[in-house]
Amino acid sequence: MAVPTHFTAQTPEATYGLLAEIARRYYIEGETQDAIARALDLSRMKVNRMIKDAQEAGLVEIRVRFHSSQTKAIEKELCDRFGLKHLLVSPASQSQQQQRRNVAMTVTHFLESNLRENLVVAVGMGRNVAAVAEMQAARTFETLTFVSGSGGAAEAGSEGNADHICRNLARRFGGSAVTLYAPAFVPEADLRESLISNGTVRRTLNLARSADYALVGIGDLGPDSHMSRMGWFSTDEIRMAQDAGVVGDLMGYDFFNAQGDPCNDVLGGRVIGLSREDLQRVSTTIAIAAEPSKAMAILGALRTGTIDVLATSLSNCLTISELLRAGH
Template structure:
């Protein structure tokens, strides 16, 4: 049974949002002050009694989300943004939506794997506190490089997710890329590393973006000393267009025979496939080609993407993909989960 205070919160919210009454009028009805009404309305939002959603009439988001979902067999959440929006604004809007989705998807006794990067750092800034019990956040790929340890950057990012959910945090203190495949093989036999890999294998949720080799806004892995010039030239010669969790992909989604992947510390698409929910977060024109590669690899179950990037993704997909070609066949049988299109539709 609701307390008197909770009843006041409900009454104030109903008068303000449903009856379009001004705060001064509500204050008279409730025999209180305008400032108290303002606090009651704020409390209603914090309690989840009120959710505010903007639905621009001209937005293409719902239709784009349904088209992407039908083409790739995934759940899609297209975030409405104006065509004129700058990259930073698009990234922030996508990050806000992703943070909200995570709050609804991640709960007690679950394990979430996080791949560090610029996009995930944006998501971390918009997380709200959700108490959980027995949950764990684990780093999916190493962070050290030949210019700096890289560990502080990744550690702060992963810790932010852990703090937001009251979750235990497990870091992965290895390089992003080993110099030699043999070194990686030896490290993977160490008990301390095997412990982290075991937690990664038990993940219920994986959160990652895609990295772009080219473009005006370089992804973190290509701009922060993780690869030298010879590595980048080798990637171009092998047809690599981007990466997921620092595992490199060609445009067709293939990755197994890319030489640098033998030195990468992130989970391959094959290993990520074991994770029930795999959330890919994307904003930016330079991410369209690597996003398509990730979708073709079948590594994504849930995509959060801005409206402009979603539109350009569909314009890039060859007709054979949208008409039951390679992409659709590769993903046939994977269910479409969740509701599509608008962030406000997420429950």
């Protein structure tokens, strides 16, 4: 937690104590800024600035419960159509980074409400899953286990790997993290099979397969997609996959077409992690996709029958609804 720079003359304890007192009075007691200024012998301008400092320092978390007749209708439509347990809808944002945070916040709220002690959560890689691990959890546990559902990749950067995300989630929610000691991508299917047969890798994957929850991203093959950024597949391979009808992937392992059918002939079989069949055995698989470019990939993923909870933006939900009406 960073101390706002204009309070560095004070001790951190005194600074945070004053920020917390002002935040408590303003957000919980409902006092006006003028009343707080008089009570604490401060100027109103300084109180206003310190309220903002309390937010920046992480002492205040503002949560907007986003719901409307429009979201309620589309939740019912998509849940009924695809057998979802829940649809987590966030407001749209022009900024992709903020959109990711908006979606991640809905997932965090869901986890806070549904996680219990002694549960196991399998975790995939990617920016959308990583964003959940950056949210501040309001509820913590002691005996949760977060287990990597895919291997690691230097190309993803530390923040994008399942191992790093697991450790971040354990810090946020409590519990422990388990690493899958294997590369995420290997060039040949035979090498993948050999690594999966390794005892250490097999035990970790078996733990992930027995998870109560799974957090996974939905990938696509666009120029800014996880697959493209990783550089695991050549441009020709990606084009061949698109020509074969691939619209997206789950866990970087199972590729599918717009109807949700497996489409692994070109790109499949080279990533070490949970498969579609593994995810289907997990009690609740939560798929996260924030980017507006992923509407078709989300639709295909919904049709795989793997997803129990979808977290995305309202604009993506509306686009998917339009695609369905257009016969896609």
